[in-house]
Amino acid sequence: MDSVVETHAARGSSSISEEMFGHPSEVSKHALKQLLGIARSKGVTLEGWWTHGKPAIDAVRGVLHVKPEVAGDIFRQLMSVDRLPLRVQGFPLGIINPELIQLRFSTPGSR
Amino acid sequence: MPPAGDVYKALQIHPTRFCNLTCLHCYSSSGPDQREELSAPLLIDAITQAADEGYNDVAFSGGEPILYGDLRRLLTHAKSLGMVTNLTSNGMLLKGARLDMLAGVTDLLAISLDGVPASHDRMRNSPLAFAHMHANLDGVRQSGIPFGFIFTLTQTNLHELKWVTDFAVEQGASLLQIHPLEEVGRGMTQLAGQRPDDVEAAFAYLHALRMQTEVGDKLAVRIDLVDRERLRMSAERVCVATCGVAAEDRPLSDLISPLVIEQDGAVVPLQFGFNRSCQVGNLYESTFSAMATAWKKDVFPRFRALCEDVHALQMVRDDLPIFNWYEAISRASHGQAPVPAASDRGGQVAAAHRTS
Numbered sequence: 310m311d312s313v314v315e316t317h318a319a320r321g322s323s324s325i326s327e328e329m330f331g332h333p334s335e336v337s338k339h340a341l342k343q344l345l346g347i348a349r350s351k352g353v354t355l356e357g358w359w360t361h362g363k364p365a366i367d368a369v370r371g372v373l374h375v376k377p378e379v380a381g382d383i384f385r386q387l388m389s390v391d392r393l394p395l396r397v398q399g400f401p402l403g404i405i406n407p408e409l410i411q412l413r414f415s416t417p418g419s420r
Numbered sequence: 421m422p423p424a425g426d427v428y429k430a431l432q433i434h435p436t437r438f439c440n441l442t443c444l445h446c447y448s449s450s451g452p453d454q455r456e457e458l459s460a461p462l463l464i465d466a467i468t469q470a471a472d473e474g475y476n477d478v479a480f481s482g483g484e485p486i487l488y489g490d491l492r493r494l495l496t497h498a499k500s501l502g503m504v505t506n507l508t509s510n511g512m513l514l515k516g517a518r519l520d521m522l523a524g525v526t527d528l529l530a531i532s533l534d535g536v537p538a539s540h541d542r543m544r545n546s547p548l549a550f551a552h553m554h555a556n557l558d559g560v561r562q563s564g565i566p567f568g569f570i571f572t573l574t575q576t577n578l579h580e581l582k583w584v585t586d587f588a589v590e591q592g593a594s595l596l597q598i599h600p601l602e603e604v605g606r607g608m609t610q611l612a613g614q615r616p617d618d619v620e621a622a623f624a625y626l627h628a629l630r631m632q633t634e635v636g637d638k639l640a641v642r643i644d645l646v647d648r649e650r651l652r653m654s655a656e657r658v659c660v661a662t663c664g665v666a667a668e669d670r671p672l673s674d675l676i677s678p679l680v681i682e683q684d685g686a687v688v689p690l691q692f693g694f695n696r697s698c699q700v701g702n703l704y705e706s707t708f709s710a711m712a713t714a715w716k717k718d719v720f721p722r723f724r725a726l727c728e729d730v731h732a733l734q735m736v737r738d739d740l741p742i743f744n745w746y747e748a749i750s751r752a753s754h755g756q757a758p759v760p761a762a763s764d765r766g767g768q769v770a771a772a773h774r775t776s
Contacts, residue, residue, distance in 0.1 A: 321578030321616075322623035341622045341740055348629060349649055355628055357424040358644045360678050360691045360746045361447050361599055362481035363432050364506040364530035367425055368640040369566055369594045 422677035423646065423657050423745055428477040428504065429673035431470045433681045434692060435463060435494070439484040441510055442545050444610040445534075445572050445601055448683070448692055450483045456683055460490035462703050464497050466681060469708035471501045474673030480507040481692075483683070486518050495525035506530065508570060510544065511553030511560075519559055526565050530597065531557075533569040533587070535580040543572065557591050568595025568640075574614045575601075578624050585631045589638050598628055598643040602747045604693055615747075618740040618761040621645050625742045648734055648741035658745060659727045667720045672712040675720055676700070687711065689723060691746045695753035698723050726752060733758065 348354065357367050424430065437454035439446075467478060478498040485491055485507045495505050506528035514531070522529065534543040537550040544550075560567050569588050571581065581598070588596045601607060601615045616624065625645055632641040651657060660675050667675060676689045685703040688694040698719060701711025730752045734743065739761030748758060 319576050320620065321574070321576045321580070322620055322627075324579040325623055325627055338619070338740060341619070341626075344626055345622060345647065345741060346649075348626070349647060353629060354647065354650065355625070355632065355641070355643050357642060358646050358745060359424050359430075359597070359599075359642075360432065360644070360680070361602065362434075362508050362692065363430060363479050363678055364508055364528050364568065364570065365424070365595060365597045365640075365642045365644075366430075366477055366479075366504055366506050366528050367428050368597065368642045369528055369568065370504075 421654070421656050424677070428677075429475045430477040430479055430678035431467070431475040431681070432479045432481060432678050432692075433458075433463060433467075433494070434482050434683045435480065435485065435488045435491070437483040437683045438487050439482060439510070440487065440512060441484070441549065443510075443532075443606070444543050444545055445574075445605075445607040447602060447605040447607060448481075448483065449605040454483065454683075457488060458681070458683060458685060458703070460493050462685070463490075463494055463681070466687075466703055466708045467494065467498055467503075468501065469712075470672075470679070471503060472671075472709065473712055474671035475677075475679065476502070476673075477504045477506070479505075479678075482508075484510055484513065486513045492521040492525060495522070499525050504528075508532065510549065511556055512546075512549060514553075514556040515559050519556070519563055522565055523563050528595070529560065529565050529567040530570050530595070531560075531567060532572070533584055534572050535577050536583050539577060539580060561592055566594050568593045568597060570597045570599055573598050573600045573616050573620070573624050573643075574611065575616050575620055576614065578616075578620060578627060581624070581627055581631065585635065585639070585641070589635055593639060595640045595642065596631070598624060598641070598645075600624075600645060600744050600747070602744065602750075604750075615759070617759075618743065621742040621744070622740040644744065644746070645742050646745050648737070648743060651731065651745075652735055655731055658749075659731050660724055667716040668713070670716070672700070672716065675716065676723075691750045694750050698726070698753055737761070 357365060359365050422429065434448060436457035437448050437450040438452070438457065439450040439454065440452060442451040480488075480491065480494070482488070486509055498505050504527045505525060507526065508530045509532070511531040531553060532544075533553075534540045540550040541547050569584065571584050585596055600621065601611060603612060603615050607614075625643055625647070628641050628643040635641065672679070678690060679700070680688050680690065680692050680694070681703065682688060682692060686696060687700040687703065687708070688696065689698055689700070700715045700719070727749065730749045734748060737758075751758065
C-alpha cells in the first residue's frame with residue numbers, strides 16, 4: 310500500500326511541497342516517484358556527484374544541454390500526477406527558445 | 421566511469437584538521453586544537469605520483485585549508501603538472517595575503533554556505549561566520565578566482581535552498597553544490613537525526629532541478645545524490661568495468677575516484693573515513709606509487725566486490741530512488757546496514773503541516 314509521506318513542521322520539504330504542489334497536501338511517495346520518473350524519462354537530470362568537501366569542478370567546466378520541448382512536456386505531465394493539485398506557476402519551466410539550448414558554464418580564465 | 425564522470429579523476433587532500441571553527445556537521449571533526457599536519461614534501465611527492473596514476477584534479481579540504489602554511493606550494497606544484505585545483509573553505513579568512521596566495525593557482529574555490537545567515541551561523545557554531553564570509557566576497561570576486569558555494573542539506577533546511585540560490589546568483593558564484601549531511605565525525609553527535617532521509621532527498625533532487633531551470637546559465641546547480649535508476653542502467657559509474665584489462669595494468673585513477681588523503685597520511689578510497697581495511701596505504705609507510713601497485717593486486721578485488729554488493733543491494737530497494745552513494749558504500753565498508761528509508765520506519769501517515 311502506498312504510504313503518504315510523513316510531513317510535519319520539522320521537514321524542510323513541507324513548505325517546498327506547498328509551493329510546488331499548490332497547497333499543503335498529502336504527498337504520496339508514488340507521486341514523488343512519478344515526478345522523478347517523468348524527469349528521468351525526458352533526460353532531465355543532474356549529473357555528477359561528489360564526496361563531502363570536494364567541489365564539483367566538472368560543474369563549472371561542463372556543458373548543460375536543455376531541450377525546451379522536453380521541459381514543456383514534463384510540465385504538462387506533472388498536471389496528471391496522481392492526487393497532486395499542481396499550481397501551474399509553482400513549477401516554472403519556462404524555457405522558450407525553440408532550439409536546443411547549449412548552456413556552457415564558463416568561468417573567467419577557464420580553459 | 422567514476423560517479424563524477426570520466427574527465428576529472430580526483431585526489432582529495434586533507435593536509436590538516438586545523439580549523440578556526442568547530443562546525444556541527446564536520447565530517448572530519450576539525451577544530452582549533454587539531455594541529456597535526458602533513459608535510460609539504462610528503463604531499464608534493466604524493467601529488468606527483470598520483471599524476472602518474474592518472475589523477476588530474478586535486479582538491480584541498482581539511483580543516484580549513486587556508487590555514488595550511490604550504491598551501492600555495494602544493495597548488496603551484498599541482499598546476500605545474502597540468503592538474504586542475506580546487507579547495508573548500510569556510511570563507512571567514514579569505515582576505516589579504518591568505519586570499520592572494522590562491523590567485524593564479526586555483527581553478528575553483530568552494531565556500532561553505534549552510535542556509536540563511538542565522539542557520540549558517542548555527543551550523544558553523546559561530547555568530548560571526550556569515551558576516552565574516554560575506555564581507556570577504558567582494559575581495560574574492562576581485563581576485564578573479566572562480567568560486568561557488570556548498571550547501572549542506574539536512575532533514576530540516578531544504579526550504580532555505582531558494583534563498584541560498586538567490587544569494588549565490590547575486591554574489592556572482594559559478595556553482596551551487598548541495599551536499600547531504602552524513603552523520604559522521606562531529607555530525608554523529610551534534611546532528612543526530614538530521615541526515616536527510618529518502619523523502620527529503622527526493623524533494624531536494626526535484627527542487628535542485630527546478631533551481632537549475634530557473635537560473636539557467638547564471639549558475640551551475642549540482643546535488644551530491646544519485647538516482648538509483650540511473651545506476652541501474654550504468655553500473656560502471658560505481659563498479660569498475662574490467663574491460664578485459666587486469667587491474668595491475670590500469671592506472672589507479674581508473675579504479676578509484678575520488679581518492680582521499682587523510683591528515684594522518686592514510687590514503688583511502690572515495691570518502692574521508694572509509695574503512696582502513698580498504699586503504700591504499702599510508703604515505704608515512706610507503707610511496708604512493710608502491711602502495712598503488714600493491715593495492716591493485718591485493719585489495720582491488722575486495723574493493724570491487726564491495727562496490728558490486730552495495731550496488732546490488734541498492735537495486736532491490738523499494739524506497740524513493742534518490743540516495744547518497746558515498747554514504748551507502750562508506751557505511752558498507754564498516755559493515756553497517758544501509759540507513760532505513762522513511763517508509764521503513766513504520767511511520768504511518770501524518771497530514772502535511774498546514775498553514776493557517
